[in-house]
Amino acid sequence: MSVFVRFAPSPTGRLHPGNARAALINWLFARKHQGKFMLRMDDTDQERSELEYEVAIQDDLIWLGLNWDVFARQTDRLDRYRQAFEHLVKIGRLYPCYETQEELSLMRKSLSSQGRPPVYDRSALKLSDADRLKLEAQGRKPHWRFKLDDKVVAWDDMIRGPVRFEGAHSSDPVLYRTDGLPIYTLTSVVDDGELKVTHVIRGEDHVTNTAAQVQLFEALGFNPPKFGHFTLFTDATGHGFSKRLGSLSLINLRKEGIEAMALNSLLAKLGTSDAIEPRLSLEELVEDFGIDKFARGSPKFDDQDLLQLNAKIIHLMSFESVQKSLIELGYDQITEAFWHSVRPNLTYIKDVAFWWSVCHGDIKTPLQDRHFIQIAKELLPQTPWDQTTWSAWTNQVKEATGKKGKELFLPLRLALTGQEHGPELKELLPLMDRTKVLERLSA
Numbered sequence: 345m346s347v348f349v350r351f352a353p354s355p356t357g358r359l360h361p362g363n364a365r366a367a368l369i370n371w372l373f374a375r376k377h378q379g380k381f382m383l384r385m386d387d388t389d390q391e392r393s394e395l396e397y398e399v400a401i402q403d404d405l406i407w408l409g410l411n412w413d414v415f416a417r418q419t420d421r422l423d424r425y426r427q428a429f430e431h432l433v434k435i436g437r438l439y440p441c442y443e444t445q446e447e448l449s450l451m452r453k454s455l456s457s458q459g460r461p462p463v464y465d466r467s468a469l470k471l472s473d474a475d476r477l478k479l480e481a482q483g484r485k486p487h488w489r490f491k492l493d494d495k496v497v498a499w500d501d502m503i504r505g506p507v508r509f510e511g512a513h514s515s516d517p518v519l520y521r522t523d524g525l526p527i528y529t530l531t532s533v534v535d536d537g538e539l540k541v542t543h544v545i546r547g548e549d550h551v552t553n554t555a556a557q558v559q560l561f562e563a564l565g566f567n568p569p570k571f572g573h574f575t576l577f578t579d580a581t582g583h584g585f586s587k588r589l590g591s592l593s594l595i596n597l598r599k600e601g602i603e604a605m606a607l608n609s610l611l612a613k614l615g616t617s618d619a620i621e622p623r624l625s626l627e628e629l630v631e632d633f634g635i636d637k638f639a640r641g642s643p644k645f646d647d648q649d650l651l652q653l654n655a656k657i658i659h660l661m662s663f664e665s666v667q668k669s670l671i672e673l674g675y676d677q678i679t680e681a682f683w684h685s686v687r688p689n690l691t692y693i694k695d696v697a698f699w700w701s702v703c704h705g706d707i708k709t710p711l712q713d714r715h716f717i718q719i720a721k722e723l724l725p726q727t728p729w730d731q732t733t734w735s736a737w738t739n740q741v742k743e744a745t746g747k748k749g750k751e752l753f754l755p756l757r758l759a760l761t762g763q764e765h766g767p768e769l770k771e772l773l774p775l776m777d778r779t780k781v782l783e784r785l786s787a
């Protein structure tokens with residue numbers, strides 16, 4: 345069987361790591377099985393959907409490297425949903441209801457106060473044609489509910505294992521709103537069925553939808569796809585994500601300097617039995633991927649883990665792979681040797697700015713033993729410098745001052761860089777100007 349999966353965001357906000365995870369898992373599943381991946385815009389909620397977000401979502405996916413083979417937009421397919429609507433009405437599975445939001449909420453309250461589940465009582469099914477005409481004459485417009493079969497719906501979930509649902513314990517879902525627009529429960533099934541989606545992999549918040557949707561696939565004459573529902577992760581404090589949670593949107597992470605592969609490396613492994621390790625390419629993640637590795641526990645998305653992973657990724661990145669970013673940051677003079685020497689000290693690529701100014705700009709250095717620094721200054725070798733210069737110099741300083749180990753190296757490091765830690769001076773020194781070094785040793 346050829347695999348066809350989809351990522352189906354609603355363009356009502358920017359993507360956050362939770363959405364990106366759904367996209368990534370589907371993309372990896374497709375690539376692992378030599379299948380295809382569709383990006384579908386679930387944009388039938390016209391009040392909240394915006395073209396601006398549609399564009400932004402595509403931009404975020406491109407940044408992550410998750411290219412799509414097929415693109416679909418639900419508002420381009422409204423006639424398909426109409427046809428499904430007519431079919432369902434004809435076979436008696438879709439019925440008009442006239443209750444207002446207030447009436448429904450009163451009904452739910454009254455059921456709850458009797459200790460009964462807030463399941464819609466299907467009163468609309470008891471309306472006669474005359475009742476309906478009368479309601480419509482009063483200006484009421486119907487919304488439409490799908491009549492669930494009173495049977496058990498069961499499926500073998502790719503992540504949760506066997507799942508069972510009693511049809512009678514759920515409300516008949518609304519498929520069409522009073523404004524004549526279809527709701528996701530229907531549109532998704534029509535698309536997944538017609539476009540022949542083979543596996544629906546999404547968050548566990550959709551399990552109840554799946555129960556109704558399985559019946560809907562059948563009512564529309566489709567074989568239901570296979571389903572997999574992964575547990576949603578929470579943020580570091582244990583709270584859920586919301587699309588409106590601005591600070592953790594992909595665009596913000598990206599602006600902060602998070603590498604796409606750092607996020608991918610984390611999202612591909614959260615909630616699985618695999619260790620979270622830096623991966624430089626999506627191909628490596630495809631290698632590791634297995635939908636059966638996802639467990640039932642609720643993983644935490646911690647930005648500190650992401651930051652650590654970002655640093656690890658950067659420490660592995662070749663000069664070639666960062667050159668474009670360096671130029672964008674305005675550092676077109678940075679050489680391969682400079683990159684290799686400072687790379688182990690960076691958390692973000694943009695941190696090169698700091699080490700660049702250590703080598704070429706103005707920095708503050710602490711006050712130190714003047715006598716010692718003066719001797720070091722006098723012994724500073726002439727250029728050209730190479731990787732042997734640092735040890736040649738420090739050996740001479742050691743002989744002249746009798747200092748060794750930390751007492752020898754730390755004051756020199758502080759004098760040259762203003763920092764207690766940093767790149768290997770054997771590598772950094774030859775990247776600095778001799779006049780700059782003399783200036784620092786005279787400060």
Ligand code: GLU
Binds near residue numbers: 528
């Ligand atoms: N538009 C739905 C959502 O964003 C898609 C869920 C699904 O994958 O079916 O939650």
